Amino acid sequence: MQLTDPERSTELLWRAGARRGLSLERIVRAAVELADAEDLAAVSMRSLAERLGFTTMALYRHVRGKAELVALMRDEVMGGWDSAADPSAAGGWRAELEAWARRGLALHQRHPWLAESEDARHVPGPNAVAVFERALGAVADTGLPPAQVVAAVNLLGGFVDSAARQSAAALRARRRTGVSDEEWWRGRDSLFARLDRYPTLSRLYREGAYEAPPDPFDFGLQRVLDGIDTLIRDEKRDENVCRVCGAPVSAATSGRPRDYCSRACQQRAYRARKGGGGSGGGPRP
Amino acid sequence: MQLTDPERSTELLWRAGARRGLSLERIVRAAVELADAEDLAAVSMRSLAERLGFTTMALYRHVRGKAELVALMRDEVMGGWDSAADPSAAGGWRAELEAWARRGLALHQRHPWLAESEDARHVPGPNAVAVFERALGAVADTGLPPAQVVAAVNLLGGFVDSAARQSAAALRARRRTGVSDEEWWRGRDSLFARLDRYPTLSRLYREGAYEAPPDPFDFGLQRVLDGIDTLIRDEKRDENVCRVCGAPVSAATSGRPRDYCSRACQQRAYRARKGGGGSGGGPRP
DNA sequence: GAACCCCTGTCTACGGTGTACACATTGGGT
DNA sequence: ACCCAATGTGTACACCGTAGACAGGGGTTC
Incomplete structure (x- = not known):
């Protein structure tokens, strides 16, 4: 399961109008639908082919392998990141970047398999690059050195990914077991009973740390943006x-x-x- | 591939001295060695059993399934997070937290499969909780409300995970293909040729954004800590x-x-x- | 019109995975 | 000495990704 030929991937992902082609389009779209409805694990070459009314091996006439299919799925879906974006994009870098991150999270929630499908050395498709470009544009004029602009965007992107991965994993578990997160943790009494030897943890717990927790995404997002903010301020100073x-x-x-x-x-x-x-x-x- | 019985997991992970048991210990240790040497994908029940000189199904007498095995592997290895930690732990919350994060990254680099093995609703083992406790202890006395202490630690933990995942993916790709990251990207000329229509990206590229990039972990770590820092300051003000x-x-x-x-x-x-x-x-x- | 070839789809088969289930062996407690 | 429970074995099943040989069909060329 690897992309043996990045050159081919590049051509595929970046080919021009041909994207509304014959069947590859249908394959990728069906794969995305299937992954949305079930899970990335539910997208096997067999099940996908059956869903399309073809033999398994027919897919291999259009896609070199599963890894390539997933790469195509990713980029297909990446087009939706900035779909609901306000093109005027006023409000300063922070508001822009925050909106960008929130749209990213929303996208991940529409396609929970996205976080699972991460793998190194994907050739970025046009949609992915467009997403990247947009975030860069938000921070480009803050006076930060170019390398730090890129690093900041990568950091925020990584944060969105990480948050999305956690929420996707929770969703997957809920789907599989039919038990909500809270229910599940509430049932872990035999675990909680052993947490007494950890003084800080149990003190915080007693003080209500787990009763009204802030939304992890909102919290983390503000911290990361604050971090970038102080970087910009320091830079200016x-x-x-x-x-x-x-x-x-x-x-x-x-x-x-x-x-x-x-x-x-x-x-x-x-x-x-x-x-x-x-x-x-x-x-x- | 799921942990059907969290109760059992709790008992296993938290059982007392019995940890130096007969064979489960050996299984987990061998699995960790195998994963370290090769990959998490290389740890199949068959290969692991063969390595131990038993039949495949023999493993199932000690482990309920692969998911449980991975959970045990995780906690086994988590013991190494704070192994090189200075117990005196002076230097204020920031230094402490930074050292904690760096130890985490180091652990992930010793066991690159850790990032892959993430899944929701793991019963945290004693080692994992100890790691958590230590980080909580660093931020507990900053005046932050309990819920935010936990949120901050979770944020930093997520960051470490995210960074580790990326570096692990890069390592995996390098191992598989024998091609370094820089080499690979250098060969993507046909991709770079199409990046002209993205003005910000190409401008930043021309300005050298990719020539002397800061270490992504160091950069992100400082941003996140800065973010927590401003939170603490605001809190105090x-x-x-x-x-x-x-x-x-x-x-x-x-x-x-x-x-x-x-x-x-x-x-x-x-x-x-x-x-x-x-x-x-x-x-x- | 006929011959050709390539593109697409099909079929079979291989080696891999996790694991359910029935059976053999063995060691310790009554 | 007996029995039983724990442990290890062997076989079998349902999946997975995909390599390779084959069949039909449409466009190009002689």
């Missing part, structure tokens, strides 16, 4: 930070303060100004 | 926040400012002072 990579810059002993941490970063900025591209690792949305 | 759940409290029109957002939370605090327990959802480490 003192400028002795490299304009390219954001590393601290040793204060110049005399004369004008330095803009770059090293000769290498200075060179990078120069090349960027000249409009040439660079080399090195690519984007990882 | 103005006290018009509920002492139990942290929700904002409407300012009293006259007299002494309110401590609780509602009669319910006031009651909870009273019960906590009296030493009684509460009801409701349990801890989710």
